[in-house]
Amino acid sequence: MADPYQALGVAKGASEKEIKSAYRKLAKELHPDRNKDNPAATERFSEVTKAYDLLLDKDKRAQFDRGEIDADGNPTAPFGFGGGAGGYGGGAGSQQFDFGNSGADFGDIFEGLFGGGGRSSPFGSRPRNAPPPKGANVSYRLKVEFVAAATLDKQRITLEDGKTIDLSLPKGVEEGTQMRLAGKGRSGPGGNGDALVTIHINPHPFFERDGNNVTLELPISLAEAVNGGKIKVPTVDGPVMLSIPAGASSGKTLRLKNKGFHTKTGGRGDQLVTLMIALPEDDAKLKEFVSTWENADNPRSFMGV
Known part of the structure; x- marks a missing residue:
């Protein structure tokens, strides 16, 4: 995707109000319902929506401004990390994964490197009688259309293992609502972690x-x-x-x-x-x-x- 500021036609220091106003104007002009015979407009609509999503997320906007992620939200860090075609993905861009705070137990890794077996390591060790840890939680970002959020239409989400779930939105759903799907995270010695789904409601043209x-x-x-x-x-x-x-x-x-x-x-x-x-x-x-x-x-x- 192109630079999100350029996609929306706003300055780098634009306020949230200016970003919303610019997106609303472009969305009315480019919305697929108004451009059924114009695939270029549909593609442009998708581009400005992605730009809007990134710039309205304060954390991601700050990361982009610092050069930590690219315009698609993928890390620009070295060592081969990041999203792109090789990363995990859902169906048709319906959700994004964020494993940055997945809750994985790195203590086990360091114990193996520094002796393990209950002996002390530079990072501490788990007590011998502690229950085995659950698997890591996995974060998802689910985009929901405005009308679907208002009417509580079920949303299909694809988990990282490829399985799909028809998700019932909660009453009172709003931007940033988080849903926890127990046992739908990664597997571990003590059972599966959870899936944490954060709802993002797409703006509507009118x-x-x-x-x-x-x-x-x-x-x-x-x-x-x-x-x-x-x-x-x-x-x-x-x-x-x-x-x-x-x-x-x-x-x-x-x-x-x-x-x-x-x-x-x-x-x-x-x-x-x-x-x-x-x-x-x-x-x-x-x-x-x-x-x-x-x-x-x-x-x-x-x-x-």
Whole structure:
């Protein structure tokens, strides 16, 4: 992947807000749903999403800035370590492995090098009557689509041994939620370690999250604003009909109950729909109408101007 800053078109010192804004703009333009016949756009969408993932992770961003990892998140250290085609991998980029904190028992290795058998070593030794250690835990990073996280769709994850699991997302899932899969780590004398799955929720081209609510800026035509009526609106559960009140202004927010994220207590948030009047560019008939329309109202009067 290219330099993540260049991929998003932001400066190296860009703030989190600037990174999110740049990604949102590119995601709307390049999203596969809008470019079904343009594979180049789909490839570019994947590239900017990877760049966004890296730069929004503070630790990985710092590692990249220090030159410790490359733009794909693989270590740049010598001695042949790192990811790439030879490393472990899941299915179609659905998760990443991080063995940096796997919890492996290096004491056993050093005991073997320095005499073992319960004798003291420069790194200490395990008591003779201690239970045998479990295998190492394995960390995974699972990317979940925004809508799937809101609706708790099951997610398939591929473990490092090649086995797959259909994972049920927990209620209240959010960015950084960690799930522990007991016994799904590496094997050891005392049994298997665990799999630690950290959830990363991909941004959506037009939905955003506000707590357990989903927010949406909805473009409406001038006629729809003036006359009102029912229009079709996207939600995480699929399109629904929404009643627009006559005389609606840009910025008016309407609420769709129970169309948000599932809460930890079992309920659901709402979808908050903010109306945005979209005027056509250079419309001759509209200009003619406005030129003859007499309206003495001053919409800025409350500001004292």
